[in-house]
Amino acid sequence: METRDILKNLREKNNLTQEQLAERIHVTRQAVSRWETGETLPNTETFKLLSQVFDVSINTLLGSPRQLICQCCGMPLSEDSLISRESDKSYNEEYCKWCYTDGKFTYESKESLLDYLVKHMPNPDNLDNETRRAQYDSFLSQLKHWK
Structure with a gap:
């Protein structure tokens, strides 16, 4: 769906x-x-206002042209409900709601995120924790937040 259709649908839905x-x-109404x-x-500024009025991400307003990925943990942000919010409730499309909420990061260091991942993520291949930690670290190091 194109931005024009999305805007009209959201306006009518509301x-x-x-x-x-x-x-x-x-x-203006003409705009x-x-x-x-x-x-x-x-x-850009008007897209931010529209995002707030309709409570959807700018990516959604644009027809989801980008595949958003949390720049802290790497989780795909395929729905607006997964995207983090700033303290003013605006969307922050860089992070998931579990890594960043109300303007604050959940994980103070990459080590704390690695600890969480090793402890909570499934381990179907029964890898030892040191190997898993190294794999996660390699992946996380490619993300903007940890560079």
């Missing part, structure tokens, strides 16, 4: 007219109309 949505995000016809797209 029982808002173009005028009402425009008032909420401080733009909303142009977005819904695909003539233009909102700017």
Whole structure:
């Protein structure tokens, strides 16, 4: 689905007219109309406001063009419900809700995350903990948060 269709569907789902949505995000009704016809797209700041109004991620507003991955643990962020939130409740598409919540990181160090993973993740191949830890460490080291 394209951004224009997503915006129109979300507006209608929330029982808002173009005028009402425009008032909420401080733009003209004509701007909303142009977005819904695909003539233009909102700017970055307006996408942030739309994300808050509709309580969806910017990635969702854009039609999920990117496969989001938590930059702390590597978990795929395939649904908005998995994406972290800042303290102002806006989405932070860099992290999952388990690694980052309300503007704070859960794991103070990579070592603490490695401890958690070794203890809680399944071990179908019955690898020893040292091998598992090394595998997780190798993977995590590729993520933005741990570089």
